Amino acid sequence: MSSTPLIELKTVTKTYGRGATALQALKGVDLTIQAGEFVAIMGPSGSGKSTVMNTLGCLDTPSTGEYLFNGVHVETLTRDQRALLRRRYLGFVFQGFNLLARTSAQENVELPLLYRGEPAKKRHAAAQKALASVGLAGWEHHTPAELSGGQQQRVAIARAIVTEPAVLLADEPTGNLDTHRSMEIMELLWQLNVAHGITVLMVTHEADMAAYAKRIVHFVDGVVDSDSPNPSPKALLHAVTAEVA
Numbered sequence: 001m002s003s004t005p006l007i008e009l010k011t012v013t014k015t016y017g018r019g020a021t022a023l024q025a026l027k028g029v030d031l032t033i034q035a036g037e038f039v040a041i042m043g044p045s046g047s048g049k050s051t052v053m054n055t056l057g058c059l060d061t062p063s064t065g066e067y068l069f070n071g072v073h074v075e076t077l078t079r080d081q082r083a084l085l086r087r088r089y090l091g092f093v094f095q096g097f098n099l100l101a102r103t104s105a106q107e108n109v110e111l112p113l114l115y116r117g118e119p120a121k122k123r124h125a126a127a128q129k130a131l132a133s134v135g136l137a138g139w140e141h142h143t144p145a146e147l148s149g150g151q152q153q154r155v156a157i158a159r160a161i162v163t164e165p166a167v168l169l170a171d172e173p174t175g176n177l178d179t180h181r182s183m184e185i186m187e188l189l190w191q192l193n194v195a196h197g198i199t200v201l202m203v204t205h206e207a208d209m210a211a212y213a214k215r216i217v218h219f220v221d222g223v224v225d226s227d228s229p230n231p232s233p234k235a236l237l238h239a240v241t242a243e244v245a
Contacts, residue, residue: 004071004164006199007033012065013034014051026052027222028065035166038200038208038233039195043219046135047210049203050221056201057169058082087116091160091168095175098151099159105131106140109159114193117158130158133196134188150181156186156235160197168192170202174209184225186212190233207233 014026026048028060033039043049054060055067058074061082067074069085099108109127118126131140134154145154153173160168170189174182190212193200202213210216211234219228 005032006035006070008068010066013069015063027221031223031224035199036197038214040213040216041201041203042205042216043106043209047219048222049219051164052167053171053203057092058086079096089163089166091163093156093170093173095161095172097156099152099155104143105136105155108139109162112163126162130162134158135215148176150184153177153185161192166201167201170200172203182209
């Protein structure tokens with residue numbers, strides 16, 4: 001791994017509101033993430049985990065403290081510079097699939113490239129490659145209504161990785177899925193991490209889903225309560241089982 005962490009939070013705080021109504025969501029968070037990690041972020045409601053994800057995704061800025069992305073001080077960037085960082089380096093997957101209902105899977109996946117101004121031929125090829133990588137080759141022209149929940153989330157993941165981001169931020173990616181589809185999505189995230197080297201940061205409240213990560217960070221009351229490696233990620237066990245079989 002590189003000696004420079006991909007992501008560093010140094011004594012980061014976040015306060016919403018002022019005076020008597022002020023809410024301190026983060027109370028001095030220190031967090032270091034190396035390129036290629038798969039980190040699950042857990043914690044009860046109000047613990048600060050979503051605020052941290054918004055900060056890491058450049059959707060929000062710290063009140064105090066430092067956020068470094070590949071050595072760059074993100075907290076000093078302008079709004080436009082943060083937007084550029086998001087477009088170039090970050091991919092997002094949410095609990096709600098957020099797909100355009102009357103638009104095909106391929107057109108949904110092409111959207112980030114359309115915003116970049118990429119030519120049509122390049123968009124089409126990249127979208128087809130991304131869909132194939134999530135197991136949806138042949139489904140390019142289906143609309144969300146013609147896809148299962150698991151397939152819709154796969155389209156959302158393809159849309160997130162079509163720009164070849166360094167980091168995939170997944171906020172409760174299995175929250176709207178049944179157990180079987182949830183396991184499929186988690187195994188897909190594992191493969192993207194292992195085979196493609198994408199750093200995965202995932203917020204989840206489900207221990208079964210966090211068990212796929214290589215590292216689990218627990219938040220409580222706006223601070224990191226624990227941060228420990230997961231020595232036996234579920235997907236690793238699945239891979240070993242498959243090899244033996």
